[in-house]
Amino acid sequence: MLPIGTIAPDFELYATPDQKVRLGELRSKKVILAFYPADWSPVCGDQMALYNEVGNYFTKHNAQLVGISVDSKWSHLAFAGQNKFHFPLLSDFEPKGAVSRLYEAYDKESGESQRALYVLDEDGLIRWSYLSPRGINPGADGILNALEEIDNLKK
């Protein structure tokens, strides 16, 4: 994992079949980068489905969530559509896992992203990170605490 306090490296990935998102364009907002192994894990316990429910609380902190996995943009489109996700899923598909590797969140053995979280502040600095065991949904409490901490320091 990249160290706290460093600038989050910029990247650009497909968010839809014809639209890319560049991290640098999200400055002025806090950003939650949620790397995860794969689309289509069971719901009622799925990490992305959980974050979709918590979306309002992220918005309150002026934070934008993006999910990142090595799945194709077409898989993301179907997965996000079925679960009515209100945030983008980015496709780290070609070259495979390049951004996950850049963020030291790639599992070479499985060829998938690890379950890794980064919270960036409005200036693009990494302020919090967490690496969860593969099978464990890390929940949203760590992210919310990190967002609050960033806001509290400004007061």
Place this chain on the structure above:
Amino acid sequence: MTTLNINLTDKDHAYGSNTATLELVEYGDYECPYCGQAYPFVKNIQEKLGDEMIFVFRNFPWSNIHPHAFAAAVATEAAALQNKFWEMHDIIFENQQTLSDKNILWFAQHIGLDAERFKEDIQRSELAEKVKKDFESGIRLGVNRTPTFFVNGKRYEGHLHEEQLFQFLEDQLKIASTSLG
């Protein structure tokens, strides 16, 4: 294992004795099939443990994937205003397959609620706020799936399996008895 501060409040819906040694808290969603599976075995466990356990249900609706979950949660809060929280809780889980906004009104009649009052109450914003507060408290405790159980503040990490949850409760009962005695 960390012990979390669950902090039962008078807004919580609790079934059982206030002096019970065991406190089982479930974060659940009325439209979640796993919660539907958990429903009968929580009942069995309640029966087995009797006065030793108090059971608290808190709402954790997955509103985006379960279109009736939030309305169902509000319906139980409205039923609670007529002292029939558990009756509504039970009838919803027992008829989870046919859960719909229309059937919720039918459930209300079936359990003997004043239907007119119920229809007004489910519109009240404070009931929706209560459901959201439950959800938020769950998020803060790290709830990441439904159902999530806590026993005396300790999170149950095991499988969704009656015997296993019962064993966990028995173990906590032993721990509590030892520390008391």
